[in-house]
Amino acid sequence: MKALFDLSGGLSAALAAIVRVLVALMIVIVISDVAMRNLGFRPLSWAISVSEYILLYSAFLPMPWLVRTKGHVFVEFLRNAMPVTARRLLERLVYLTCIVLCLYLGGIALTSGIDALRLGEYETRTFDMPKWLVFLPMVLGFFLSALEWLRYLLGIDTLYNLNPLDVEGL
Known part of the structure; x- marks a missing residue:
């Protein structure tokens, strides 16, 4: 199980890094499009569509990394x-609810894709x-997030900060 969670963590970190590059690319695209318009050149016709796809990917790809890092x-x-x-x-109920929701929404995205x-x-x-490329980041984000919530449910980590009252009962 540890190997699966390590693989999931590595993949989640890689997806988050990809999104950082995509957001930087989107900034360059938007600046280029605005500069082209202001200089009297023809605007980049594809810039808005690419920016929309980058926003979609940047919403779902870093999701498992945010769950893992409590971000x-x-x-x-x-x-x-x-x-x-x-x-x-309550913690276990929250973890279980998040797993079920991620699996459900990931399943819908997978079948749609x-x-x-x-x-x-x-x-x-x-x-x-x-x-199918529109659904791909949703599938990856939801299923990897379900794995991260499972880590919490199994007690490998906790979403919450341990306070002294929690430690007493361990």
Whole structure:
């Protein structure tokens, strides 16, 4: 199991690094498009479509890395007001809910992507893009995130900071 989680962590880190490059590329594209327009040249017709796809990819590809590194926003005030046993139960409930949601949404994205691939569908904008490539970041993001939530559920890590009251009951 450790090897699977290590592989998932490495892949998640690589996907997050790819997104950093894509966002930098998007900045260059937007600056280039604006400069071309302001200098009186023909604008880059594909710039808006590429930027939209980059935004889609940047929403889903780093998702598992954010789960692993606890880089998203969550509120602990309710959890902190509970007794230790209730905290642990709530944590497990949160982890299980996140796993189920990620698997469900990842399954929908996967079946949609497979259908798009099977039917040969394309997203048609300023250029044609295979529609399955639209679903790919969703599939990767949701399924890898489910693995990261599973790490928490199995007790390999915790999403929450351990406080002294939690340690007493261990």
